[in-house]
Amino acid sequence: MKINIEDLLRDNIKKIVPYSTARDEYKGAKVDIFLDANENPFDTSLNRYPDPHQIKLKEKISEIQGIPKENIFLGNGSDEVIDLIIRAFCRPGIDKIMIHPPTYGMYQVAAQTNDNDVIKVNLTNNFRLNVDEILSHANENLKVFFVCSPNNPTGNTFDVKDIERILSGLNSIVVIDEAYINFSDKASWTKRLNEFPNLIVMQTLSKAWGLAGIRLGMGFASERIVEVLSRIKLPYNLNVLTQQTALNALNNIEIYEQNLAILKSERNKLVSEFSEIPAIQKVFPSDGNYLLCKFKDANKTYNYLMNKGIIVRNRSNQLHCENCLRITTGTPEENIVLVKYLREMNLEIGN
Ligand SMILES: *Cc1c(COP(=O)(O)O)cnc(C)c1O
Numbered sequence: 046m047k048i049n050i051e052d053l054l055r056d057n058i059k060k061i062v063p064y065s066t067a068r069d070e071y072k073g074a075k076v077d078i079f080l081d082a083n084e085n086p087f088d089t090s091l092n093r094y095p096d097p098h099q100i101k102l103k104e105k106i107s108e109i110q111g112i113p114k115e116n117i118f119l120g121n122g123s124d125e126v127i128d129l130i131i132r133a134f135c136r137p138g139i140d141k142i143m144i145h146p147p148t149y150g151m152y153q154v155a156a157q158t159n160d161n162d163v164i165k166v167n168l169t170n171n172f173r174l175n176v177d178e179i180l181s182h183a184n185e186n187l188k189v190f191f192v193c194s195p196n197n198p199t200g201n202t203f204d205v206k207d208i209e210r211i212l213s214g215l216n217s218i219v220v221i222d223e224a225y226i227n228f229s230d231k232a233s234w235t236k237r238l239n240e241f242p243n244l245i246v247m248q249t250l251s252k253a254w255g256l257a258g259i260r261l262g263m264g265f266a267s268e269r270i271v272e273v274l275s276r277i278k279l280p281y282n283l284n285v286l287t288q289q290t291a292l293n294a295l296n297n298i299e300i301y302e303q304n305l306a307i308l309k310s311e312r313n314k315l316v317s318e319f320s321e322i323p324a325i326q327k328v329f330p331s332d333g334n335y336l337l338c339k340f341k342d343a344n345k346t347y348n349y350l351m352n353k354g355i356i357v358r359n360r361s362n363q364l365h366c367e368n369c370l371r372i373t374t375g376t377p378e379e380n381i382v383l384v385k386y387l388r389e390m391n392l393e394i395g396n
Contacts (some may be wrong), residue, residue, distance in 0.1 A: 048216055048243045052270055054186055058133050063276045064253050068099050085095050085349040098275075102288050103298075105295045106263065112235055114298055118274045123224060123249045123262030125328055127157045127191075128246060129274050130264070134218055135161040143182060143190040145174060145200060145362040149222065152191040161188075167376045170365055172329070174207045180214045189218045195225040198329030199359045199370040203230045212241045218270075220245045227253030227307055228348040229332035235265045242267055252334060254294055259287040308334050312374045318384050335373045344370040346390065353386045 051059070067082035085092045103114040110117075120344045122128040137160040144167050146151050150275045155162050162221065164187060166178045181330070190211065194203045210221050223246055234246045245266040251257035261283065263299060294301065315336060327339040335358075340346045344374060345362040347370060350357055358371040375383065 050242055050267065051217075053134050053218060053243070054273060055132075055134065055136055058273060058277060061276055066094070068097055070093055072294075073222075076130070079117055081286050091285055092391050093273055093285070095272055095283060095288055097280045097282075099283055099288060100304070102283075102295075105159070105170070105292055109295060109298070110235060110265070112238070114264055115268045116238060116271055116365055118271045118278075119268065119276065120262040120264065120274075121223065121287075122251065122260040123247050124155070125260075125278070125282060126247055126262045126264040126274070127151055127220075128158070129278060130162070130189060130218065130220060131155050131159050133270075133273050133277060135159060137161065140186045140188045141186055143179065145179075145192065147195075147360070147366055149195045149197045168196075168199070168329050172196070172201050172365065174203050174211070174310065176207050176210050177296055179211055179271075183215050187215070189220060190215060191220045191222060191223040193224075193231055195223075195284050195332035197333065198335070198337050198358065198363065198366065200329050200333050200334045200335065202229055208234070212244060215243075218243050218245060221245060222247045224249050224252055225333035226250060228312070228334045231332060238265060238267065239263045245270060247354075250291055253308075254301055255304060256290065256294060259290050261291050304378060307377070308374050311377055312336065313344035315372075315374060315380055319387075321388050324387065329383055335371050337366065337371050339343075339367075339369050340355050341368070343370050346387075348369060349390055350383075355383060355386065 075255060078284055079093070079172065082094055089338055099119050102119065103117050107114040118126065120129065122294055134140065135142060135156070139162050141162045142152060142156045143164040143166060146167050156163050157258065166175050166182070169175055191224050192203060192208060194208070195201060196203070208221070221244065223233055226233050226248060232243065238246065248263045250259065250261040260336045264271070312334060314329065316328050319325045319338060324340055325338050329337040331337065339358065343359060347357065347359045360366045360371050374380065
């Protein structure tokens with residue numbers, strides 16, 4: 046199938062001329078006195094508007110990822126990237142997105158905000174994509190399919206062959222949300238952007254980079270898609286503090302690598318410790334920093350842990366996740382406390 050991005054983009058979006066900021070006009074020139082943006086001239090360290098194009102940050106991300114900066118879009122969290130993708134491609138009231146429950150909840154919320162129906166193709170009960178059913182929805186005004194891999198909350202990464210079939214068989218944008226890719230040993234789809242014009246890969250600084258508080262999400266895609274998203278974003282979507290903090294973290298990659306190694310090893314340690322705990326019936330394999338665990342009674346366990354001051358995510362109402370809790374990997378000290386309480390639980394509540 047020949048996929049043409051121009052046919053997928055909304056017509057009104059193609060025509061939008063972006064708001065030109067004062068900062069757009071001085072780019073590159075040597076300026077000593079800034080009297081162009083009605084800013085306050087007294088130095089509070091934050092009296093200037095941020096770079097709307099986030100050039101320094103994109104150059105650093107480009108260097109780390111080996112991806113040209115023209116293929117990088119930065120948003121106020123992945124949530125902004127999800128929202129902009131939907132608004133760029135989906136006509137309200139007409140077009141649809143597709144998701145694969147159980148998965149991350151924001152795709153559906155963003156679609157509903159823009160009045161787009163959500164097609165749901167459930168994962169099989171061994172958490173695989175149902176490729177035939179997914180492909181059967183091609184051309185039903187389906188504009189965007191969100192694949193979360195590694196998937197939240199199940200933890201697994203989807204089969205490469207399955208995703209390849211979807212990328213070439215579905216005449217729509219395929220977003221692969223790689224929020225947890227850093228915790229996985231599998232390859233990122235960013236390496237394959239050139240092969241698939243309809244591919245958008247999302248990553249974030251919120252998880253492995255430990256910067257959920259600054260709100261920085263990344264979208265990697267063709268130059269055309271990045272250009273469109275950049276044109277419709279809010280001009281100053283990443284504030285000065287976010288850009289500075291992100292750049293600082295990306296320049297100290299050793300700290301990131303150290304913490305990542307600890308979290309991966311702690312996750313693997315929890316898998317083996319959980320396997321010895323009678324109340325845990327199953328630990329699903331995970332490429333993320335969390336473990337989906339099946340308990341004899343998830344609600345009881347959830348309340349028990351809550352009373353001990355530990356909060357986990359109760360996913361027991363999600364498809365294929367009956368009696369499941371999603372437990373994030375903590376620090377080594379926190380994990381010791383968690384395992385201790387789970388071991389004692391049998392005695393305390395006879396679970
Ligand atoms: C945590 C998470 C994100 C991150 O969202 P941000 O807005 O970047 O913090 C994205 N996708 C999934 C599936 C997640 O679990």
